[in-house]
Amino acid sequence: MALQCGIVGLPNVGKSTLFNCLSNAKAQAANFPFCTIEPNVGVITVPDERLNKLAELIHPQRIVPTTVEIVDIAGLVKGASKGEGLGNKFLANIRETDAILHVLRCFDDENVTHVDGSVNPVRDKEIIDYELQLKDLETIENRIQKVQKQAQTGGDKVAKQTYEVLMRFKEALDQGKSARTVQFDSKDDQKIAREVFLLTSKPVLYVCNVDEASAINGNKYVDMVREATKDEHAEILIVAAKTESDIAELETYEDRQMFLEEIGLTESGVSRLIKSAYKLLNLETYLTAGVQEVRAWTYLKGSKAPQCAGVIHTDFEKGFIRAEVIKYEDFIKYGSEAAVKEAGKLSVEGKEYIVQDGDVMHFRFNV
Numbered sequence: 001m002a003l004q005c006g007i008v009g010l011p012n013v014g015k016s017t018l019f020n021c022l023s024n025a026k027a028q029a030a031n032f033p034f035c036t037i038e039p040n041v042g043v044i045t046v047p048d049e050r051l052n053k054l055a056e057l058i059h060p061q062r063i064v065p066t067t068v069e070i071v072d073i074a075g076l077v078k079g080a081s082k083g084e085g086l087g088n089k090f091l092a093n094i095r096e097t098d099a100i101l102h103v104l105r106c107f108d109d110e111n112v113t114h115v116d117g118s119v120n121p122v123r124d125k126e127i128i129d130y131e132l133q134l135k136d137l138e139t140i141e142n143r144i145q146k147v148q149k150q151a152q153t154g155g156d157k158v159a160k161q162t163y164e165v166l167m168r169f170k171e172a173l174d175q176g177k178s179a180r181t182v183q184f185d186s187k188d189d190q191k192i193a194r195e196v197f198l199l200t201s202k203p204v205l206y207v208c209n210v211d212e213a214s215a216i217n218g219n220k221y222v223d224m225v226r227e228a229t230k231d232e233h234a235e236i237l238i239v240a241a242k243t244e245s246d247i248a249e250l251e252t253y254e255d256r257q258m259f260l261e262e263i264g265l266t267e268s269g270v271s272r273l274i275k276s277a278y279k280l281l282n283l284e285t286y287l288t289a290g291v292q293e294v295r296a297w298t299y300l301k302g303s304k305a306p307q308c309a310g311v312i313h314t315d316f317e318k319g320f321i322r323a324e325v326i327k328y329e330d331f332i333k334y335g336s337e338a339a340v341k342e343a344g345k346l347s348v349e350g351k352e353y354i355v356q357d358g359d360v361m362h363f364r365f366n367v
Contacts, residue, residue: 006097
């Protein structure tokens with residue numbers, strides 16, 4: 001399932017440093033704008049403690065986690081919507097992603113140049129928002145020109161509905177708001193809205209890149225971001241990218257955990273970021289557990305059993321008969337599939353079953 005999160009931000013805010021921590025890919029992290037020319041793609045393992053807990057009970061030959069793709073995109077500057085800097089490339093790359101990790105500089109360091117001369121994460125956020133909104137406004141106005149006449153003079157119901165959706169987007173964008181702030185109640189409106197493919201309608205996670213001392217509680221810059229984004233449908237995550245880079249260089253898991261404990265963290269920022277990116281893409285995980293392997297499988301939240309079976313193989317979906325489901329908590333409580341069955345905790349589900357995060361599943365099919 002090749003869904004991608006794109007890391008965006010102004011030059012020199014820590015995007016490539018963070019990307020390197022995430023993927024161990026060697027994107028050039030240098031103190032000048034546009035050091036990332038081509039988007040770097042990292043396929044990143046999603047941390048899931050449930051796999052290890054199941055493996056302790058089953059002793060499989062291998063453990064296979066699921067993954068998420070992260071794209072490091074070149075830094076954007078003012079005028080990107082008009083093609084300034086690497087604007088056109090930036091906009092094309094971001095359009096191809098499914099969600100946005102927007103990195104904001106929330107630290108002071110005189111040795112790291114800021115492209116606008118001073119640290120102000122809200123101003124930085126607004127620069128990128130403005131450029132993306134301008135591009136979206138251009139898209140919306142072009143679409144309006146195409147459907148307006150049909151909507152206002154003809155009897156085309158779909159054109160009228162599309163026009164109304166476009167006008168709501170235009171109103172928000174004209175006010176300097178992103179498309180994601182516009183909410184639609186009807187499923188038809190939601191479908192039309194999705195098919196416009198606006199840049200600012202993509203789900204976003206604001207990643208506040210802080211110094212080590214601010215890694216737990218944040219700082220004044222993080223507070224500024226919280227205030228500026230309170231009306232958006234977005235989340236905020238605090239990460240100290242430089243510290244994460246130091247942690248990533250430690251060889252053993254024990255050393256990394258000791259480092260985290262010393263600075264007061266129970267889990268690395270990178271781990272939290274990967275999990276947040278996975279959630280941002282509206283993804284969940286079901287599990288399969290056997291002596292050959294314990295494995296995590298990715299599916300879109302809300303999917304039914306046959307579609308989830310198809311993640312393993314298309315034949316599983318085509319010939320789907322039923323799904324045998326054990327809740328993860330029950331598997332851990334009873335210790336084995338046999339014990340779960342004996343306790344009457346294994347359920348048999350049909351085609352309409354909506355798979356839940358953490359379900360341990362076995363599919364029956366016939367092709």
